[in-house]
Amino acid sequence: MTNRPPRPHHKPRPARQIPNSESRIPTSPTSSLCPVAARCGGCQLMHLTYEQQLAHKQQAMEKLLGHLCPVEPILGMADPAHYRGKVHAVLAEDRRGRVISGVYAAGTHHVVPVESCYLHDTRADAIIRTIVEMIPRFKLRVYNENTHRGFLRHVLIRTANVTGQIMVVLVATGKEFPGGKAFVAELTRRHPEITTVVLNVNTRETSMVLGKTDVTLMGPGYLEDELCGLRFRISPQSFYQVNLRQTERLYRTALDLAGLTGSETLLDAYCGTGTIGLCAAASAREVIGVELNADAVRNAKENARLNNVKNARFFCDDAGRFMVQMARENLPLDVLMMDPPRSGSDERFLSSALQLQPQRIVYVSCGPDTLKRDAEYLVRGGYKAVKAIPVDMFPFTEHCECVMLMTRS
Ligand code: SAH
Numbered sequence: 001m002t003n004r005p006p007r008p009h010h011k012p013r014p015a016r017q018i019p020n021s022e023s024r025i026p027t028s029p030t031s032s033l034c035p036v037a038a039r040c041g042g043c044q045l046m047h048l049t050y051e052q053q054l055a056h057k058q059q060a061m062e063k064l065l066g067h068l069c070p071v072e073p074i075l076g077m078a079d080p081a082h083y084r085g086k087v088h089a090v091l092a093e094d095r096r097g098r099v100i101s102g103v104y105a106a107g108t109h110h111v112v113p114v115e116s117c118y119l120h121d122t123r124a125d126a127i128i129r130t131i132v133e134m135i136p137r138f139k140l141r142v143y144n145e146n147t148h149r150g151f152l153r154h155v156l157i158r159t160a161n162v163t164g165q166i167m168v169v170l171v172a173t174g175k176e177f178p179g180g181k182a183f184v185a186e187l188t189r190r191h192p193e194i195t196t197v198v199l200n201v202n203t204r205e206t207s208m209v210l211g212k213t214d215v216t217l218m219g220p221g222y223l224e225d226e227l228c229g230l231r232f233r234i235s236p237q238s239f240y241q242v243n244l245r246q247t248e249r250l251y252r253t254a255l256d257l258a259g260l261t262g263s264e265t266l267l268d269a270y271c272g273t274g275t276i277g278l279c280a281a282a283s284a285r286e287v288i289g290v291e292l293n294a295d296a297v298r299n300a301k302e303n304a305r306l307n308n309v310k311n312a313r314f315f316c317d318d319a320g321r322f323m324v325q326m327a328r329e330n331l332p333l334d335v336l337m338m339d340p341p342r343s344g345s346d347e348r349f350l351s352s353a354l355q356l357q358p359q360r361i362v363y364v365s366c367g368p369d370t371l372k373r374d375a376e377y378l379v380r381g382g383y384k385a386v387k388a389i390p391v392d393m394f395p396f397t398e399h400c401e402c403v404m405l406m407t408r409s
Helices: 050-065 122-138 181-192 244-258 275-283 293-308 318-328 345-354 368-380
Strands: 086-093 099-104 109-112 152-159 166-172 195-202 213-218 221-228 230-234 263-269 287-291 312-316 335-338 360-365 382-392 401-408
Touching: 050 382, 050 401, 086 122, 122 152, 122 166, 122 181, 152 401, 181 195, 213 275, 221 244, 230 275, 230 293, 244 275, 244 335, 244 360, 244 382, 263 275, 263 318, 275 287, 275 293, 275 312, 275 335, 287 293, 287 318, 293 312, 318 345, 318 401, 335 345, 345 368, 345 401, 360 368, 368 382, 368 401
Parallel strands: 166 195, 263 287, 263 335, 287 312, 335 360
Antiparallel strands: 086 099, 086 152, 099 109, 152 166, 195 213, 221 230, 360 401, 382 401
């Protein structure tokens, strides 16, 4: 991976025609799959075949977690291409003033033009190409990070897996979208697969993609998708898994490990839009969900109603603070399902978990280093790590998702 700026006369090469999602698993080294792999830096494992990538991740997980428990064989994808249902493109101008879209080169704010990406849902890349082509015609200016002038900053696209719905979020510096109506009309005429368009206002000089305000320009302003036979509503600000083709597999793995019999109280901590907890609800007596993001909690409550789930309640709070409160009140807890962000959980949360003594803890982690740290804490506190199951949610990248079961020893 290199963060070298492009050569002064570098012309963005047209993206190579790459196989679509029906493509077979590459069986030879795959570095030729992407013309910008080196400059983007997002796909650290692209030089390996998919089988080699899985072996690499398996080994890494065994090295990291093997002292705690056995690591079962990693669950890979049958077809690892174009798995990203969440696609983010930065808008910028190149040296000649032409509008480009792409990604920040790893660790920099330099935009590497990307017309199609081996990981992205191909529908999302096609929509982004159309937007880039439309911007100059609609006389819209893209945001310049140095001068802080311009209007459109990013495009964020989320594609649903089962329903096929597509949400386009245009991130801009203000609510006033000159020619917005005509822009959206042309975009949705050319891409009738788009089901909603949202304008997100981000005036801050930060690298955070989304600002706080959303204005719906077309459609319902959210995405609906199906997972494990349930329907989920997802707002632009709510977390939704990036690799939807593997999500059901991840959830079923976690739910298997939860070993529910119908009589348990389950806490879904860091629950997002309530997806795991609601999938578990039919097999539990009661589900409690806690999540910091207010939009996601609103979605979780809507999702419970949408699926006629009556035994799930959701709370907007910091998971640590919530657990301290649960421990103080000594509330019953049989199964703790936790799916924290990459930074992992915290001591308040974990020490309260030790006090509450759930029979089972199922830890779903997208950051194996913090999983190791937190699992070691729980093991020191008397839990036994039973097994870990890696799930490949992020092919071609170094990231690895892992689910671990811990029980009271
Ligand atoms: N289980 C969900 C979400 C997992 S992502 C799913 O599968 O979709 C992690 C979630 O933790 C995000 O929704 C994020 O908003 C939330 N989060 C981050 N910090 C938190 C905290 N301190 N307390 C509660 N939730 C938090």
